[in-house]
Amino acid sequence: MSNYSKKSDFLKKIFFLSLLIFTSSNIRSDCNFLTGEYIDEIANPSEISLIEIEIPKSSKYFKNLFEIYSSKSQNIPPKLRKNFKANVTIHFSFGMCNYQGSIRQSGDWKDHVGLNDGQLTLNSQLIRSLDVKLKEGNIANAVSFKLLIPDTRNGLNEVLGSLILKDLGFISPETFEVNTSVNGVNSVMLFQEKSTKELLEKNLRREGPIFEGDESLLWSYKNYDNFELEPLSLSRLVNDSWFEKGENSQAIVLNAFAILQQAYLQYGYINFNEKNRLTIFPNLIADDTFINYHSALLAMNGIHGLRPHNRKYYFNALDSSFQPIYYDGDLTLNRATDFIEIESHAPIKSILPKKPRIAFIELSQQLNKNGFLRKDFLNRVIDKNEAENFFQNGLKQFKSNMLIYQTNEQILFSKELINENYVKEKYDWYQKFQSKKEVNQQIITDIIYKDNYFDVSFKSGKTYKIITKDISNILSKNEFKDQRVAYLPLINFGTNENEFKNVSIGNSLIKMSKGIEIEITEDKKTLKFIQSNSFDWVLISGGDLTSWKIIFKGLDNVLDKKEIDKQRFNNYGLTGCLTIYDSLLDQSSFLVSGGGCEDSLNIVNSLGTNVTLIVQDAHADAVDADFSQLSIKTLDIKNAGNDCFDVSGGEYQIDYAILNNCQDKAISIGEKSILTANNLIVNDSNIAVAAKDLSKVSVSMLDATNVNVCAEVKRKKQEFGGAKLEINNYLCSASIDIDSESLFSKREL
Numbered sequence: 001m002s003n004y005s006k007k008s009d010f011l012k013k014i015f016f017l018s019l020l021i022f023t024s025s026n027i028r029s030d031c032n033f034l035t036g037e038y039i040d041e042i043a044n045p046s047e048i049s050l051i052e053i054e055i056p057k058s059s060k061y062f063k064n065l066f067e068i069y070s071s072k073s074q075n076i077p078p079k080l081r082k083n084f085k086a087n088v089t090i091h092f093s094f095g096m097c098n099y100q101g102s103i104r105q106s107g108d109w110k111d112h113v114g115l116n117d118g119q120l121t122l123n124s125q126l127i128r129s130l131d132v133k134l135k136e137g138n139i140a141n142a143v144s145f146k147l148l149i150p151d152t153r154n155g156l157n158e159v160l161g162s163l164i165l166k167d168l169g170f171i172s173p174e175t176f177e178v179n180t181s182v183n184g185v186n187s188v189m190l191f192q193e194k195s196t197k198e199l200l201e202k203n204l205r206r207e208g209p210i211f212e213g214d215e216s217l218l219w220s221y222k223n224y225d226n227f228e229l230e231p232l233s234l235s236r237l238v239n240d241s242w243f244e245k246g247e248n249s250q251a252i253v254l255n256a257f258a259i260l261q262q263a264y265l266q267y268g269y270i271n272f273n274e275k276n277r278l279t280i281f282p283n284l285i286a287d288d289t290f291i292n293y294h295s296a297l298l299a300m301n302g303i304h305g306l307r308p309h310n311r312k313y314y315f316n317a318l319d320s321s322f323q324p325i326y327y328d329g330d331l332t333l334n335r336a337t338d339f340i341e342i343e344s345h346a347p348i349k350s351i352l353p354k355k356p357r358i359a360f361i362e363l364s365q366q367l368n369k370n371g372f373l374r375k376d377f378l379n380r381v382i383d384k385n386e387a388e389n390f391f392q393n394g395l396k397q398f399k400s401n402m403l404i405y406q407t408n409e410q411i412l413f414s415k416e417l418i419n420e421n422y423v424k425e426k427y428d429w430y431q432k433f434q435s436k437k438e439v440n441q442q443i444i445t446d447i448i449y450k451d452n453y454f455d456v457s458f459k460s461g462k463t464y465k466i467i468t469k470d471i472s473n474i475l476s477k478n479e480f481k482d483q484r485v486a487y488l489p490l491i492n493f494g495t496n497e498n499e500f501k502n503v504s505i506g507n508s509l510i511k512m513s514k515g516i517e518i519e520i521t522e523d524k525k526t527l528k529f530i531q532s533n534s535f536d537w538v539l540i541s542g543g544d545l546t547s548w549k550i551i552f553k554g555l556d557n558v559l560d561k562k563e564i565d566k567q568r569f570n571n572y573g574l575t576g577c578l579t580i581y582d583s584l585l586d587q588s589s590f591l592v593s594g595g596g597c598e599d600s601l602n603i604v605n606s607l608g609t610n611v612t613l614i615v616q617d618a619h620a621d622a623v624d625a626d627f628s629q630l631s632i633k634t635l636d637i638k639n640a641g642n643d644c645f646d647v648s649g650g651e652y653q654i655d656y657a658i659l660n661n662c663q664d665k666a667i668s669i670g671e672k673s674i675l676t677a678n679n680l681i682v683n684d685s686n687i688a689v690a691a692k693d694l695s696k697v698s699v700s701m702l703d704a705t706n707v708n709v710c711a712e713v714k715r716k717k718q719e720f721g722g723a724k725l726e727i728n729n730y731l732c733s734a735s736i737d738i739d740s741e742s743l744f745s746k747r748e749l
Contacts, residue, residue: 031137033095035721036713036742039694041094042721043672045140045176045191046379050091051147052181053103053132055084061183065126068105069113075219075226076112081105088132090139099137106131106146108219114149116187125185131194138719140174141202141672141694142193147180150190154331156390158190159380161300161331164398167367168360170293171203171314172326176380188382195238195312195325198719201649201671204605204627208317208573209253210238210325211260213309214478217439224437231268231433232441233309234486235260240476244468246567247449254447256315257475258489260322265488267308269429280308281353282322288357293324295356296364299337299401302329306351317573318581318604319541333394337401355405364402368395427488431459441484447471500572508543508583512536524549529578531555534596534619537574541581545588552578554595556617568598568620575624576602585611585630593617599624600640606630613637621646622662628652635659643668644685647675660684665712666704669695672720680704687712688732691742693720704732711746714739 041047055061061084068080086103089096105128106112112129130147139145150158159175166172173193180189193199197207214236217229235257237243243253263282281290297305304310305328312325368374374391381387434441443459454466456474466480474480474487503510503518505527512518515532528551529538538552554577569575577595585608592601592615600618602625609631615622615638622640628650635657637644644662648671655678659666662685669675670692678700682688688704690712691697704710710732713725722741730746738744 031095031097031741033092034741034743035694035715036724037722038092038094039672039696039721039724042092042694043140044379045174045178047093048090048139048178049093050089050179050181051139051189051191052089052091053130053183054087054089055103055183056087057084058183060084062126064105065113065128068110068128069126071110073110073220075109076105076107078220086132088134097137099134101132101134101136103130103132105129106148107152108215111152112149114151116185127182127185127187129189130182134718136718138198138721139191140176140193141198141719142174142196143198143719144194144196146190146192146194147178147182148190148192150177150188153190153192153328155190156381156387157300157331157333157394158192158329160333160377160391160394161302161329162192162326163373163376163380164300164367164395165293165296165326166203167373168292168296168363170296170326171199171205171323173199174202177382179382195327197239197242199325200314201719204649205314205316205323206318206573206604206626207242209242209249209256209315210312211235211257211315211322212238212312212327213264213307215309216478218309229437229439230308231272232430232437232439232486234264234268234478234488235313236478237472237475238312240472243472243475248567248569248571250449250468250471251571252315252317252573253475254449256317256322257487260313260315261486261488264308265427265430268433272429272433280306280311282313285353287321288360289321289323291352291354292356292360294351295360295402295405297329297331298351299364299398299404300329301332301335301337305329305331317569317571318539318579320572334390334397336397337404352405358406361402361406365399367399430486430488439484441486442480444474444480444485444487444489446489447474447487506543508540508545510538510540512538527551529553531577531595534594535570535577536595537570537572537577537579537597539572539574539579539581540583542583544584545580546584546586547588549589549591550578552590552592552595552601554593554600554617556594574602575599578602579604580606582606584608587611590614592622595619599646602626603628603630615640615644618642618644625650625652631655632657637662646670647673649673652676654678654680657681658683662686665690666707668692669697669723670716671695682707688734689725689727691723691725692716693723695723697723697725699725699727701729702727702732704734707732707734710734710736711744712737713742713744715741 064082068076081104083102083104086101088099088101107129116125116127129149133144162172162175175192177188178191180187195210200207214233217233219226242249260282263280267280310328312327314323314325316323377391378384445459446457448455454471456464456466474485478485500511500513513536515536516538517530519528525548531554534555576599577597578592579602581604583606585606587610589612590601594617596619599621600615601623604626606628610633611630612634613623614636618640620642622637622644625647626649631653633655635654638660640662642663643665644659646668650673652675658681660683665687666682666685668690672694674696676698680699680702682704684706687709688707692714693716711725713723715722724743727746730748
């Protein structure tokens with residue numbers, strides 16, 4: 001008998017023994033503790049002792065695993081990536097939660113299946129990397145995540161590398177070691193959240209388009225060799241459901257997708273002609289985002305994460321730029337970066353056409369200055385003794401590698417900028433290469449939205465009227481009518497600057513719609529904006545507005561049915577008539593009135609102390625603050641069509657607030673925010689205070705009259721849990737609404 005036959009017979013014995021011991025039980029979909037009582041603990045990975053997964057159809061599940069493990073192909077055949085219903089139990093140190101969900105095989109290559117002890121013995125059991133999607137509930141705010149065999153991501157390197165990148169300001173997934181039991185098979189796995197809305201919000205970004213390199217042509221595609229068609233493999237949209245939400249999200253996606261396709265087209269052209277495999281810069285080279293990201297990955301020996309099919313991107317509509325999302329770097333932190341090896345793989349000047357700025361290198365040297373990075377890392381590993389030594393050596397080597405960019409003059413950086421214009425030669429080359437390889441793929445040259453359908457033009461001359469769902473498939477799967485397609489617009493897309501006007505004040509950039517009238521009094525630090533129609537908008541970003549007085553005078557809002565049905569944000573991603581983004585607001589004051597936007601004033605990713613906010617006659621929300629840290633001296637709002645003050649994902653303090661005639665909530669605190677308030681006076685509103693979704697709210701005094709609900713405390717979204725609200729001096733006679741996951745305490749006057 002051959003060795004292969006012996007191995008096959010042995011594996012069959014494992015398979016049938018496994019069927020005997022794998023059972024499932026009925027699991028309820030809830031937690032045996034109040035999530036609102038453990039807001040800090042539930043977010044700490046070290047509090048998770050076990051993730052237990054039971055697949056009711058265990059025989060089919062294990063048969064599928066056995067077929068993958070015993071298949072002769074290098075990569076995992078797509079037909080074997082089957083979905084299975086699963087019961088998922090999370091064991092915390094203080095309780096447990098039971099959720100329904102589904103699982104399937106994760107990973108492209110066979111290293112994502114193996115033996116739990118690494119050797120073939122009588123006690124061996126097969127393990128696999130899994131994609132998990134929860135139908136209800138979450139783990140560490142993630143609804144979709146991976147459980148990865150640690151060796152597929154270099155174990156502790158992935159945990160520490162993900163944290164370093166996040167501390168450097170990049171979008172990076174929550175990653176930690178965890179004990180797992182899958183149908184009775186125990187192993188340590190890497191938990192890593194997937195690139196979803198929840199990942200963006202945890203990294204302080206608004207929901208928006210997520211893209212990645214398209215892998216569908218790279219392996220297991222018809223009879224082609226692995227990577228034979230790589231120059232044809234461009235990008236794809238990941239979150240196609242966001243595209244389908246409305247006309248404005250569609251405009252944002254189409255604009256961003258066209259830009260990214262051009263970057264991938266240039267990569268394909270250079271890859272084939274110059275054997276340079278890593279040149280992808282979707283932003284202008286003047287933007288340092290990708291220079292910094294590339295330098296950090298190289299300093300962690302993570303060149304694998306720069307391969308085009310491993311790259312993921314978030315498009316930030318607020319500043320019309322792409323941001324990298326870290327994924328699969330195959331990192332090795334405790335090794336010096338070998339620039340000679342990198343240069344033989346691809347010229348470093350193509351990866352880094354210029355040096356990272358000194359400020360970024362200095363930022364890398366400040367990592368763990370306060371000890372938080374070490375604490376976060378140790379909270380995410382199981383063997384803390386082994387991890388301590390790894391942390392010290394890995395971080396030291398990373399910092400040393402980063403300094404090479406500043407000190408080693410032998411590294412060659414190209415002073416020539418990458419061509420940022422669409423080159424027709426590259427477009428023609430793509431078609432010639434496609435013809436040479438006899439790939440049956442149609443090329444789309446234009447997609448134009450027209451009243452509930454899209455006009456789609458093909459290079460062949462054909463045109464179609466296509467509904468939103470079909471466009472979604474084109475962008476996310478590169479398919480149309482069961483055939484391969486590639487969207488390659490001939491024109492150079494981007495923001496049309498004729499649609500708005502720009503003004504700079506100090507280091508602040510002011511972008512505004514054409515209808516806005518602006519008055520600037522610099523000596524008095526006063527800005528005044530006046531609408532000519534109720535949807536005119538202003539965006540102030542990236543500057544210091546300390547002690548500035550900003551006035552926005554909007555028109556009375558008159559909406560027709562067509563405008564009411566539009567999305568809450570415009571095609572620049574703005575929800576506010578006046579939006580403040582990435583700014584310093586110390587002692588700033590805002591006086592805002594009128595306007596027909598979703599938010600009269602929207603403050604995003606900003607910091608401020610002693611801020612004054614006065615808003616009246618808001619169409620919907622008066623003030624909406626996201627991912628900010630604000631200390632508000634005075635909050636004075638009259639007449640809001642929805643919420644008067646709505647905050648999420650940040651820390652907020654209010655000294656004094658008077659809120660009148662809020663059609664829904666006077667104050668709404670959500671998405672894991674912290675709010676403390678001294679004096680809240682609420683009149684003529686629906687709900688006085690609403691705390692939601694793992695938010696912690698403490699109010700010294702609440703005086704609410706003529707309200708329907710004094711306090712609402714609940715979980716609203718799947719990716720969060722209950723909330724906690726404390727009111728020390730409570731004067732309100734209306735009802736209180738508290739769900740089964742939340743906590744509320746009050747002391748009545």
